[in-house]
Amino acid sequence: MTDLTSLAFLLIAFLTGIAGALQTPTLSLFLTTEVHTRPILVGLFFTGSAVIGIIISQIIASYSDRSGDRKILIVICCLFGALGSVLYAFNRDYFLLLTVGVLLSTFGSTATPQLFALAREHADRTNREVVMFSSILRAQISLAWVIGPPLAFALALGFGFKTMYLSAAVAFVFCSVIVWYALPSMPKEKRADNARLQAPRQNRRDTLLLFIVSALMWTCNSMYIINMPLYLITELQLSEKLVGIMMGTAAGLEIPVMIIAGYYAQRFGKHKLMKNAIIAGLLFYIALFFFTSPWILLLLQILNAIFIGILAGIGMLYFQDLMPGQAGAATTLFTNTIRVGWIIAGSLAGTVAEIWNFHTVFYIAAVMCLVAIFCLQGIKPTK
Template identity: 70%
Template sequence: MRIHSAAVRRLPDTTSSAFLIVAFLTGIAGALQTPTLSLFLSTEVIDSPFMVGLFYTGSAVIGIIVSQLLATYSDRAGDRKRLILLCCLLGAAGCLLYAYNRNYYILLFIGVILTSFGSTANPQMFALAREYAEKTGKEAVMFSSILRAQVSLAWVIGPPIAFALALGFGFPFMYLAATVTFLGCGVIVWYLLPSMPKPKVRTTEALEAPRRNRRDTLLLFAACSLMWTSNSMYIINMPLYLVRELQLPEKLAGVMMGTAAGLEIPTMLIAGYYAQRFGKRLMMRIALVAGIVFYVGMLMFTAPWQLLILQAMNAVFIGILAGIGMLYFQDLMPGQAGAATTLFTNSTRVGWIIAGSIAGVVAEFWSYHGVFFVSVGLIAAGLGCMWKIKDV
């Protein structure tokens, strides 16, 4: 009887499949919007690298505010299922606004607020998946890893599709496709995801590590923020660098992003295996070294085949950061998994804030190529931070 119950528990179920689909669709929705945003802004909204960078900075600030409000609400009283559904609907409304509006300030203040809700659907889905796994006896770490792989898979095919739709049919069509994706995701959330209302819990704990690990946690936060800053500057500037300075096809940007995302999937799995043997600190150091190699390569190489080969280093850089970074925070903050996850997520947003400011200014007064010099310096500083962290 016990064997039969265990076998049934291992079989795929509708709810688990729904989580996988939602993870994939929310990933696709993001992958349709983010890679093409700088090209969209510079060609259809405003032709100023500085204003494009400012848009990213403003987006990140608004995103932090929205995500913190939603996180507070969901931890105190929220039924995450309803919250995810709301995020999908508001995300669809934001995409619809991007499809037909071309006013910079309306997009920045109204559009970004709506799409910030949409982007929050993904982390809220991960939180609901963790609660579902714990309640049903599933292996939570492996279940979350599979969901993360779905998001990476979405980023394999999403950027090429985004550029193909934008360049072949126009940006309105691309944003309408993102709108439909959010709506389809909302339908699946409403009918197939479990409703798990949370009892009220205390949320007065500060987002800080225990005192014995506070220094290392701050160093890790600084390192991750610098790494995400470099990656965000790359996402902002790379499409414009390829088109305006190298005179390469616009679709190459989508192929490069898709290639990196595809390589990130095995990188995450391999990094997870070796992190158990050699520790997370070593893996993060490897990521930083790979990042330096990648951005030095971006400074040196200009041929499409060379840029595509370089994506292997980019995949190691981001794959380890995305796969190991959050777990490293949790190791440094035992008993504070929620606070640790929030810190890791906020390092991403801090990276966008810094990147939006630096990338726009450097591109405006120097060149898109010059941004990669800044990236090498930032990652070197991140490596210095990581070198001072004690092993866990």
């Protein structure tokens, strides 16, 4: 039974990853070509989406750690995500997408941190090795991003954005069905557990610094995702299909990076792995200053994969270690660093592209990596 449940976790992570990978890589292109928005409004859209996401996910996380059943929450989030995808398929009004569309899609993305929180509790209950199980689970999302971006651009360019978004809706619905029938139900008992909730206070400073580090790293990645498609197509005059191939290549390389990082986490520690990830990211963005050849850009995805692979796999576990007993809050806090990254990236990427050019964004990303290394040095190393 436990093995079947673990397989269900892996399949659900893959499906939620597919749903996100079908939408996020093409969103800036969708807003530009279908909704006909200016670059600065594209950035505003990403920022608004992230702000709403932080508010909703924190409310859900606070509730899920105290009472309720994560399984039911995940089902609800997936169904709302499906409704959001349907809205994107048939609507082209910018402000309706920015309000109702973003609200619904935010619920869909909130299913992921709840899934990882439930997976952590399941691993603890069944005495499964947490780091490796979480790394393999996170690798499923990367596997989805190997398939998702090329598929997204193929569907959008070959059959239209309507087909692409409806495909994402189907993935969400299928995911909700599997969650309902296959995942364990772990309802929380309502109780006074102030001691548990106060435990992270001793790690408050380190948690804050880790939040800043993670947010800066995700900001770099988000600016890259927002501007890279438009940079390759409009400035370098490269093929639109190359965008999907590059994203898929990076995601494919992230899988072995996550598994290897999970294997060596106990030996080297999460702190050292995070530092190596930032250094790889710094080298990646510096290299983008100088190289524009498609083949070299594809090779550079190795550095990008190390940067994001370690962050996505180890970063979440680092938060959980600093916040014992609060799997939902810790996982959501990590996920919200992604959303903070989108907020900063949405503001910077659109503004910088409109004032200067898309290439300038990579200079800013390199500086952020340097700041992230400085902040990481202030965190007390732990296993």
